[in-house]
Amino acid sequence: MEIIISLYQYLEEFILKCVKKNATNTDLYKTAVINKHSTAFCGSREDLAWRFSLTCDSLSQELQKLTSIQSQRKKIRFVTFNRQIISKEIDTTIYACLEIKIIQNLSRDSLQCYFMLPSIARTCPLILATFGIDYIERKGKIEWLHGHNNPETYLNELTQIFRATLDDKDLEVVSAVYATVGLFLPDSFVIDSTTENRIKESKRYWFDSNYPFWVFNNIILLCNEQQDKDASREIRAISTLTTLLHKRKHIPFEEAKSIAQKNISKCKAFRSENMASVTCTGATIYSFTDMLFPTDHNYVESIIISIGKNTTIEKDIEKTTRSVIAADRIAEDQIYRHRVKTQDHSQRSRKTINDWKDPSIVDGIEQMRIGQNAEHFFFVYLQNLYGSADVTPTKNWRSSSRLTTYPKYRQTVDDSTGFDFELHDTRQLFVRGSGSTTKLCYFEVKGTSGSFNETHSRFYISQNELYMCQSIVDDSQRREHEAYFIVVIENCLDAEKIAFGTVFNWSDNFHKLDRSPETYRCRIISSSLTNVSNSKKEETRDYNNDQQQQRMKTNKRYGNSTTQNVSTKKDDAASRPYVPPYRRNPD
Incomplete structure (x- = not known):
């Protein structure tokens, strides 16, 4: 040869x-x-x-x-x-x-x-x-998928070293366990600026590699397992910086390795809890000219590394202080944190007609104060259940209402997902999985100024919310791994009385909402009224009849009352399928 x-x-x-x-x-x-x-x-x-x-x-x-x-x-x-x-x-x-x-x-x-x-x-x-x-x-083109189950963390100290060594202020060093990477390769054309809109016509091939790092333009990803020792992490950092010096600065490999080893030895933090700018951002596309692959990493691995005991972890400010909360939300936050300790979403007393004060539930995005309070309260409740280390704004809170409470954390905000919160319910506090499987739960939060009543209260479901839940209901595989909940928070204008109105698994009981297809105006059908037959045809017929009868009753009973028609940002956002974390990786 x-x-x-x-x-x-x-x-x-x-x-x-x-x-x-x-x-x-x-x-x-x-x-x-x-x-x-x-x-x-x-x-x-x-x-x-x-x-x-x-x-x-x-x-x-x-x-x-x-x-x-x-x-x-x-x-x-x-x-x-x-x-x-x-x-x-x-x-x-x-x-x-x-x-x-x-x-x-x-x-x-x-x-x-x-x-x-x-x-x-x-x-x-x-x-x-x-x-x-x-x-x-x-x-071809490279696609990098960013998943919620494999979040990238920002390594600040390494970022500063890489920027200084390479004289590039735009570099960002991040860490994750692995990278989900695919290659789009068309048969009959080259993917460039004139054909980018045709990229989905290309077949996508998934990478299955054990690369120690990836370089995506100005984002440097170090692939580190949680159990990896700092010496292993330092070797990957040296290998990455060596490759960048060699291929972007055209420095001979041995000289590049020497420079990298000297500069990386100054780093004392190879772990971080801070979320990176690319965390949970969906997918990004790169050309191969923006990519760099490891050069002689096996040779770099042979370097003997001696790291002192004074290495640290870059702490996430989300977990260590509440100073990131907006000043005008601190008082409510403190009250909510005491209030949620008295709450239990699984133990809700049904409201009688005499308890009912306000028939209108408004969407958490548009009705500023009520919606923000409702979502803030539910976020604090999730933190009370799972702890502030496992439930954070950027990891679990998707809607833009988050910015009112946590204005510094803008990454991962997405009003088009069709839900406000997501949580991997590992403790099965909201829904039981099958066998050892636990479910990823999505929560759409609605708020009302008064008390909630199943019979009288009305609210709106956006097209994205309906699509998200329907996609779970129609897919047996997703139903095994996911659940979609409607959460109603009542008395949202009174911090001392704010509480759960109701929480129910909509994906498990899709017909529990009596929905007008023209306006997306809904009400929850009382449990006493939903005697559903085991036969699917009978179930559909009963539901449709009940829906028609309830509309007639509603028109008769509330002919003189009005419910505010809320237009939501979620309706205006581009509707696109939400891919759950466990499905984002290639089969």
């Missing part, structure tokens, strides 16, 4: 000599010779940009004509990644790829193509250009 590789490299030198001798003052000479970066290493941004500029039909034809290889085309054979010898026929697709693990992932997914041996792809770019062999890195 070494002899074959040497022959290819000899052919590469021959092509380059032909260009330098016979094609001066041409676009081919400018592209192949002048535009090549003199110090950029293979796989760097500059190197990839130069390689990609060679992949066009006109340059390929010029090279074939210049070298007289065109007439020899069928006699030239190519060595593939799996050591096969093939020729480039019309119906044969051959790709070049500089990263072995990308090829391994694509080969696992039975992609119908061949891959050049990476050592040839790295050292023979002009051969690839001559025969029109394209790069996976040019055609």
Whole structure:
């Protein structure tokens, strides 16, 4: 194999000599010779940009004509990644790829193509250009999914070291257990600025790698297990900084490793509880020129690391102080924290008609004070159940009402999800799972100024909320892992009386809401009225009849009363499917 590789490299030198001798003052000479970066290493941004500029039909034809290889085309054979010898026929697709693990992932997914041996792809770019062999890195795009079950934490001290060493103030160093990464690879086009809207037409291939780190443009992800010792974390940081110095600053590898080891040794905090800017942000798309992969990490791993006992954890201010709460919310927060200790969402007394004071439940986003108080109270209640370390604003509270109470924590706010809170109910305080499975619970919080009454109180369900719950109801797999709750908080304008009105599992009893399809105006059907038959047809018929009768009663009984029609930001937000954490990873 070494002899074959040497022959290819000899052919590469021959092509380059032909260009330098016979094609001066041409676009081919400018592209192949002048535009090549003199110090950029293979796989760097500059190197990839130069390689990609060679992949066009006109340059390929010029090279074939210049070298007289065109007439020899069928006699030239190519060595593939799996050591096969093939020729480039019309119906044969051959790709070049500089990263072995990308090829391994694509080969696992039975992609119908061949891959050049990476050592040839790295050292023979002009051969690839001559025969029109394209790069996976040019055609595809990388997608990084950010999941709630694998949150990225921000490493401030390492970030400052990386920024100073690389002279790049935009870098951010984060840590997570792993990265969920996919590759979009189209068959008939290249994904660029003109075709980005067609990216979903491409097949997505999932990465299955044990990379110690990933570099996504200016975000540096260190993959650290919770049980990893600080010495292991330091080695990954050294390897990452070495790769960045080598491929972005074009410093020779040994020199880059020495600089990285010296600077990383100053770090005393390799763990953090602070959420990163990318945490739970959905998905981000990157080109390969923005990506960097580990360079000789195994060699870096052999470094003997000595770390003192004075390493620390960068504490999350969410867990260590309440000073982040807005000044005008501190009083309510203190009262709520005492108040929730008297509350139990599972023990709610039904309100009689005499108890009822206010028929209107308003949505927590639009009705500023009532809605904010309702969500603030429920958040404090969740913290009382699970502790402030496990329930935090950025991890569990999704709606923008959070910003009224915690204005400094803007990341992960999303009014289009179709719920206000989410919680992995590991203690099964809201719903029991099956066997050892516990459920991910979503909570939509409604607030009312007076007391709640099942018979009289009305509220609105947005399209996103309905869609979110319906998607769970219609999917048996999701019902095993997820649940959607409606939470009504009453007396929201009186901090001393605020309490649970009702909490019920809507996804488990979808017909418990009597909903007008035209207006999304709802009321909760009393438990005494919902004697549902075991037969699905009978259940649907009874429900529809009951719905019609209740509308008639409502029109008759409340002909002179009005319920405020609330337009919600959630309705205006772009409706998109919410992917639960356990489903975000590839199967």
